[in-house]
Amino acid sequence: MVTLHGILDAAARGVFPPPDGSTTVVPQPSRRDAGVLAFTAHSVVFTDEDPQWVHETLRTVACDPLAATMNARFLAALMDRTGRRSDTVDVLTVGSPLPGAPPLALRRIDDPGHPRVAGSRERRDEVRVWSADGGLLVLGRGVAGRLEVAVEVAEGVRHRGLGRALVRAARQLSGGEPVWAQVSAGNARSLRAFQAAGYLPVGSEVLLSDRRLPPRQRKTPVWPRE
Numbered sequence: 001m002v003t004l005h006g007i008l009d010a011a012a013r014g015v016f017p018p019p020d021g022s023t024t025v026v027p028q029p030s031r032r033d034a035g036v037l038a039f040t041a042h043s044v045v046f047t048d049e050d051p052q053w054v055h056e057t058l059r060t061v062a063c064d065p066l067a068a069t070m071n072a073r074f075l076a077a078l079m080d081r082t083g084r085r086s087d088t089v090d091v092l093t094v095g096s097p098l099p100g101a102p103p104l105a106l107r108r109i110d111d112p113g114h115p116r117v118a119g120s121r122e123r124r125d126e127v128r129v130w131s132a133d134g135g136l137l138v139l140g141r142g143v144a145g146r147l148e149v150a151v152e153v154a155e156g157v158r159h160r161g162l163g164r165a166l167v168r169a170a171r172q173l174s175g176g177e178p179v180w181a182q183v184s185a186g187n188a189r190s191l192r193a194f195q196a197a198g199y200l201p202v203g204s205e206v207l208l209s210d211r212r213l214p215p216r217q218r219k220t221p222v223w224p225r226e
Contacts, residue, residue, distance in 0.1 A: 004029050004046045005144040007037075011202050012094050012178040017042040021066055023058060025051035029144040032123075034084060035207040036069050037092065043069035046144075047208075049081060075206060084208035090182035091191060093199040095171045097178065102169035106130040106137065120150055123209070130173075133157075137166045139173060143207065146180045163190065168197040182207075 004026050007017065017024065019041035028034045028048050037044040045054050057077050061068045068074055070089060079085055109131050117138060120127050124140030131137075134157035142148035149170040153163045170179045181199060183190045195201075 002026055003144070004037075004044065005146075007044055008144055008146055008180075011039070012096075012180075016040065016202070017044070023055065023069055025054050032210065033143045033207065034082060034210075035086075035143070035205060036075070036078070037203055037205045038070050039203040041066055045069060045078075047078070047082065049078075053081070054078075070204060070206065079208060082208060082210075084210050086206050086208050088184050088206075090205045090207075091185050091201050092203050092205040093181045093183060093194050093201050095167070095179045095181070095194075095197065095199040097174045097176045098168070098171040098198075100172055102165075102172045104132050104165050104169050106132050106169065123207075124148060128173075130169075132162070132166065135162050135166050137170060137173075139170055139179070142180070147174055147177055148180045148182070150181075163193040164197045167194055167199065171198065 002024060007024075007026070010016070016039050019039075021041050023043045023045060025045045025047065028046050034047045035045075037046070047054065058065075058068045058074060061071045061074050063071050063073075075086065107130060109129050117127070117129055117136075120138045120140050124142045127138060127140035129136065129138050134154040136152040138150040138152075140148055149167055151163055151166040151170075153166070167181065179199075181194055182205060183194060185191075185204070
């Protein structure tokens with residue numbers, strides 16, 4: 001059975017779905033996570049909705065078929081049907097693990113009140129947080145159990161390479177597995193930082209969140225570490 005976890009695991013190794021213009025519909029990896037992932041000429045819709053409805057709706061979208069899954073009309077139809085909402089279209093990137101310890105002076109903290117930490121705990125499990133002088137690094141398990149990174153850099157220390165150093169440090173703290181990051185397509189500064197730190201773009205992604213779920217129901221399953 002094709003799963004989102006398997007597709008992501010392969011993509012992290014540089015093995016992508018065939019660029020045949022088709023759309024694969026797979027079950028949601030958890031009740032919390034639904035959405036759309038677009039690779040080169042191949043899309044993946046992860047939803048518990050009827051796959052036939054997905055394909056029929058895509059055929060009604062008046063645009064290039066290769067772009068249909070990311071078209072606003074399809075996304076709006078999917079959100080209307082599922083009762084979910086979305087914030088933005090992200091560039092999905094992945095960085096391979098790095099050996100050694102980060103050169104940054106990082107301190108492990110537990111600060112549930114920080115907005116970046118609070119947001120991560122809504123969308124991720126097993127959240128770990130480190131602080132640096134002027135920055136914050138968050139690692140946690142997100143969609144389909146993948147290890148995701150988020151960082152925050154204080155306004156007064158930006159443009160000095162701290163963001164790049166933090167996201168590179170995440171690759172050294174990953175325990176030997178790939179690190180994923182979602183970056184808003186319009187956030188050119190962050191995209192440059194992730195690319196400079198060795199992260200590679202693999203596709204675009206729209207996550208559909210169900211804010212009606214209480215935190216205890218947003219948990220993802222325990223995924224195998226392959």
